[in-house]
Amino acid sequence: MLATNQFTNTISTPLDDFDAFLENPLGYKLTIHQSNTIGNVIKELHKDSEGYIASCHLNKDGKMGQKFYKIDDYECETENAFFSVNTFYTKCRNSNCVYELKGFFSDIDTYKIGLTHEQVIWLLEEDILGIKIPYPTWLISSGNGLYYILKFSNNIKAREDNKINFELKEKWKTCMRFIYDVLKDYGADANAMDASRVLRIDGTYNIKNNKQKEVTILKNYGNTIDDIDEFIDLWLPNEYIKEKPKTLLKAEYTVERVQTLKENGKKYGKSLKKLNLERMRDIMRLVEMRKGDCAGTRNYMLLLFAYHTLQTNQGNLEQALQDTHLLNNSFDEPERTSQVNAIVRTAHKAYLGWLNGEKVLINGKWCRKGYNYTNENLIEKLCITEEEQRKLKTIKSKKLVQEQRNKKRREKRRNEYGLTQREQQKQETIAKIMALKEQGFNNTEIAKRLGIARQTVSKYVNQK
Known part of the structure; x- marks a missing residue:
């Protein structure tokens, strides 16, 4: 059964000047969702789920153990505990075993950009939420970062009659990619977008390097979206989705x-x-x-x-x-x-x-x-x-490949003495000029003999 816990509660204070906010981040206080139970997100997100929910626990040795429960029997630890956003049709946490898609999510590592939770949430509310992507159902502090979770109000099944709906899953992935692209400047994790991902459970503790931080619902917006198609219609830019080709011919190389x-x-x-x-x-x-x-x-x-x-x-x-x-x-x-x-x-x-x-x-x-x-x-x-x-x-990145190609081209242009063709010709011309100079010819005579300008002869002679 889910254990109990108590969150603290603070008062929300609006702030218009972000420069002042950076100097005094405590000027903006978060309204922390008040609850007396662990796993409010699980109970709300999975209240109508039929599949198995993964319950994972990171032990002191750094190894992840996992169990599977239906929502009525769900249990979890109070420290370093995780749950799966989506459900599975069998007791296996694998993308191919996903049964129900319950929503969109993003793991935002705020510490990577050097801002606090308050600062990032302020920026999101000013420039992102309700403008580029919808307000989430919850914004949760994972201890070191934030979780953006947007719940589907409909129960969307990615697998029916023992068949995987690949097109539906790809639509979900495309939407997840778009959400990541919007949030990546705020620290969104590119490796946290697979359908079998687990997130920390609200009300538990994130213990790492002997430091204990509470996993807390910071913002309970309560916003939901019906399904993936509604998100695509209302929020997804046209460049993210293209029409399915009329015929799917086999590739040229069968x-x-x-x-x-x-x-x-x-x-x-x-x-x-x-x-x-x-x-x-x-x-x-x-x-x-x-x-x-x-x-x-x-x-x-x-x-x-x-x-x-x-x-x-x-x-x-x-x-x-x-x-x-x-x-x-x-x-x-x-x-x-x-x-x-x-x-x-x-x-x-x-x-x-x-x-x-x-x-x-x-x-x-x-x-x-x-x-x-x-x-x-x-x-x-x-x-x-x-x-x-x-x-x-x-x-290798394109930049590095180009850099290495240019280096090879430069090396290829040089002879065994490390000179380019032009540099080699210059050295030969200087040698001829100095040889003629030693024979007693003046600059004008040398220029006529070699077919070059007198100023060029003077320049090379003076350099020596």
Whole structure:
């Protein structure tokens, strides 16, 4: 059962001058939602839920344990406790197992931009809420950051008759991406947008590094939205969603075509295999550079590694399992064997979709299935620094690639003495001028003999 707790209550004071606010942030006080129970958000968000809600607990060793409950039987800890915003059709916290979509959310790390909760909320209410995105149902202090949660008033099922509604889930992802884009300047976390995400429970305590902070509902706006389509109609800009193509033709390179190209050693097959092989090596280099400490990106690395392994070995699932388990063993905290197996199966499913040329809606665009991410996306998802990028082969920003290309071009232009063609010609001309000068010729005579201006001869002679 949900435990009880008591929140403090303060008075809201409006403030018009943000400069004065930065100097005196206490001039703006938050009205903290007053309650005597833990998990008010859970009870309101999931009051009509039919699926399983994940209840997670971070123990003192830093390991996450989880259980699954229906709403009537829900239980949680009072410290470092988390719940899933969406529900699952089975006792497995995985995006493919999501049953009901309960709303939109964003994890805003306010500490990353050096502002307090009060300052960020003031900015959001001034420039964002009700203008670019709707007011949330709740704004919650997670201890170090804020949660933006917007509840659906309708119960939206992402899975019915044992079939996943992929189009609905992609619409949800597109809306989540838009909310992130709006809030990223305020510290929104790019890695907190998956449907299986868990958030801290209001009324519990966030304990980290021996510091205890209360997870508190700071603002209870009570706003809701009917469903995803209403959000798209009212808030989503046109550039985020495009019309579905009339026909979804298979990609140019079908299963047989890719196989034939690889067997014949054609350029497409070779370059594709080389790219995926280098991506695998880059992930291994990244783990090595971080000395196995890949908290927050470990499972994403495993998924990408498994996918690129399958691309390289033409879908050999057994080999992909073996290679991915080897990578998993190189982490400080390896993932469970069963979870690694599930990750590889997910990657295999994506590979088959790519191979058959299937299409999927991603961020408003119909794209070929598979984890074919751009370098910018990989850098953001894996939190790769510029220093790390310089040691990788393929995962680099456009700016760094251009910088390295320019450096190679400059080096290629120079001879064994480090001179460009123009610099070499200049040195040869100076040598000829000085040789003629030693023979007793004056500047005018040297200029006529070499076919250059007299001023040029004078300039080089004076330099010597």
